[in-house]
Amino acid sequence: MFTESFMVRALAAALMLAPLSALLGVFVTARRMAFFSDTIAHGALAGIALGMWLGMTDMTLPMVLFSLAIAAIILWLKEKTNLLTDTIMALLLSGSVAFGIVILSLQQGSRGEIHAYLFGDILAVDTQDIWLAAALLIIVAFALFRFLSPMALITANEEMAHVCGIRVRRFNYLFVLVLTLTVAVTIRLLGIILVTSLLVIPAATGRNLSRNLRQQIISSILVGLLGGFSGVLISYRLDVPCGPAIVLACIALFILSLAVDRFFLNRKQEVTA
Amino acid sequence: MNPLLKPFPSSITAPPDADCPQCRAAQYKGGAPVIEVADAKVSFNGVPVLRGVNLTIPKGEIVAVIGPNGCGKTTLLRSLLGLQRLDAGTIKLFGETDIHSVLHRVGYVPQKLALDRSFALSVREFLALRLPSTRHWFWKGPRSTDTVLAPIVAELAIEKLLPKPLAQLSGGQLQRVLIAFSLLHQPQLLLLDEPTAGVDTPGEQGFYELIGKIHKQHGLTVVLVSHDLSMVYKHATWVYALNGVVCCEGTPEEVMNAESLKQAYGIHVSPYHHHHHVH
Numbered sequence: 001m002f003t004e005s006f007m008v009r010a011l012a013a014a015l016m017l018a019p020l021s022a023l024l025g026v027f028v029t030a031r032r033m034a035f036f037s038d039t040i041a042h043g044a045l046a047g048i049a050l051g052m053w054l055g056m057t058d059m060t061l062p063m064v065l066f067s068l069a070i071a072a073i074i075l076w077l078k079e080k081t082n083l084l085t086d087t088i089m090a091l092l093l094s095g096s097v098a099f100g101i102v103i104l105s106l107q108q109g110s111r112g113e114i115h116a117y118l119f120g121d122i123l124a125v126d127t128q129d130i131w132l133a134a135a136l137l138i139i140v141a142f143a144l145f146r147f148l149s150p151m152a153l154i155t156a157n158e159e160m161a162h163v164c165g166i167r168v169r170r171f172n173y174l175f176v177l178v179l180t181l182t183v184a185v186t187i188r189l190l191g192i193i194l195v196t197s198l199l200v201i202p203a204a205t206g207r208n209l210s211r212n213l214r215q216q217i218i219s220s221i222l223v224g225l226l227g228g229f230s231g232v233l234i235s236y237r238l239d240v241p242c243g244p245a246i247v248l249a250c251i252a253l254f255i256l257s258l259a260v261d262r263f264f265l266n267r268k269q270e271v272t273a
Numbered sequence: 274m275n276p277l278l279k280p281f282p283s284s285i286t287a288p289p290d291a292d293c294p295q296c297r298a299a300q301y302k303g304g305a306p307v308i309e310v311a312d313a314k315v316s317f318n319g320v321p322v323l324r325g326v327n328l329t330i331p332k333g334e335i336v337a338v339i340g341p342n343g344c345g346k347t348t349l350l351r352s353l354l355g356l357q358r359l360d361a362g363t364i365k366l367f368g369e370t371d372i373h374s375v376l377h378r379v380g381y382v383p384q385k386l387a388l389d390r391s392f393a394l395s396v397r398e399f400l401a402l403r404l405p406s407t408r409h410w411f412w413k414g415p416r417s418t419d420t421v422l423a424p425i426v427a428e429l430a431i432e433k434l435l436p437k438p439l440a441q442l443s444g445g446q447l448q449r450v451l452i453a454f455s456l457l458h459q460p461q462l463l464l465l466d467e468p469t470a471g472v473d474t475p476g477e478q479g480f481y482e483l484i485g486k487i488h489k490q491h492g493l494t495v496v497l498v499s500h501d502l503s504m505v506y507k508h509a510t511w512v513y514a515l516n517g518v519v520c521c522e523g524t525p526e527e528v529m530n531a532e533s534l535k536q537a538y539g540i541h542v543s544p545y546h547h548h549h550h551v552h
Contacts, residue, residue: 164403
């Protein structure tokens with residue numbers, strides 16, 4: 001299977017984006033930002049629709065720009081209004097999907113392409129996406145490990161982080177920027193509907209297998225790698241869409257981790273207690 | 274002349290009487306100020322929360338800021354930490370109006386953490402986040418971190434909690450860990466927000482004894498922000514009752530009379546006396 005170039009590209013993308021999402025996912029789940037990432041992913045649909053309408057061939061730019069715009073609007077509304085965060089997200093998620101569908105319905109013959117963006121497509125991953133994923137992985141992983149302590153402290157309590165001299169607002173904006181870029185790039189592989197699962201499931205699986213943050217980060221990255229690899233393999237062997245295959249592989253690992261937590265880690269804890 | 278009956282030299286003045294309110298007030302007001310709040314005003318959407326707060330907290334005191342919910346305690350605390358901008362007035366910490374420049378001299382203990390069980394941050398890792406010397410905790414083993422943390426961990430008796438996830442601690446355990454965290458960089462001022470909110474009643478007494486011990490050993494100025502009246506009576510050396518403005522201030526005995534509390538809380542309340550039963 002690795003003689004076919006599209007498979008090599010898909011696998012390379014999965015092995016870079018899955019651990020990156022898993023690493024970010026540790027903080028996304030702890031900061032209860034899963035719905036936020038889902039909203040910016042769905043915002044990408046409107047970007048894609050606009051890109052198609054404008055006759056663009058590469059959808060990366062409109063996708064990323066629209067997702068960033070949605071993220072900025074969420075932050076602005078949270079700061080400037082009394083609206084509940086959930087209300088803001090639901091408003092923007094449904095609004096951007098509705099806007100995207102209206103734009104798409106005005107065009108002819110875009111159904112197949114949209115299907116690939118909704119559910120992910122191995123064939124849609126091109127060389128540019130690989131370079132983008134590689135650059136994102138290197139920059140984000142370096143930055144996150146470099147600023148792991150401030151990030152962990154902000155996640156624990158923003159006011160304490162402020163008292164410790166950390167520029168909380170700046171870190172929060174940077175985190176949202178990085179998350180938005182990662183989500184937008186991962187959409188190619190997993191699709192709009194499933195992209196959040198790669199942020200949430202490996203981090204939740206890693207949590208089941210760990211007793212501290214260090215273990216959680218390492219195990220989440222490993223689960224992301226394993227889920228990404230097995231998903232691409234399943235997708236190729238069974239000729240099924242790549243996104244759902246990766247998600248199902250991650251869910252299988254999550255169920256396995258529940259069993260490990262229940263039967264091994266808890267028992268070990270009882271013995272030490 | 275009997276040597277035991279030597280008269281006092283005239284240059285020595287009599288020490289202040291701890292039971293005399295005037296002496297205590299003079300002693301309190303004469304201390305070097307750590308916090309100075311002058312005519313602080315904050316409003317949200319046109320609704321005034323702080324309507325001109327004035328208070329001065331001198332070095333070395335345990336001060337309680339009490340008041341009912343919505344009286345502006347949290348807004349005042351956030352303003353002291355530089356998290357809330359004032360509409361009018363000034364706040365000085367250690368004589369500085371630029372609060373950010375003196376935050377390294379401040380320890381802050383929040384009411385709670387917003388952590389849930391999905392974040393596996395352990396107590397050891399949490400404490401390691403505070404100091405530059407332990408910030409590479411991810412790459413180093415726990416032994417190097419423990420060596421740095423050892424004195425404060427022993428003082429707060431939290432050795433057994435070190436490997437536990439922070440999100441799984443009880444209210445009392447979490448308070449001890451948060452205090453340890455806030456003391457690691459050796460601050461001069463400790464601010465505590467509703468410190469016993471998540472602590473059960475038997476744990477409260479131990480908690481305030483701990484605060485008293487830390488206050489003495491570290492020579493700290495301690496500010497407790499709380500709606501808990503019972504705490505004030507025993508543990509604070511000075512009390513400010515807040516309700517948009519400082520309604521009254523003084524020793525706990527002075528403030529905890531019905532009239533003062535009526536001013537602060539707007540209703541008739543009686544000071545709560547905590548009785549200890551001998552078992």
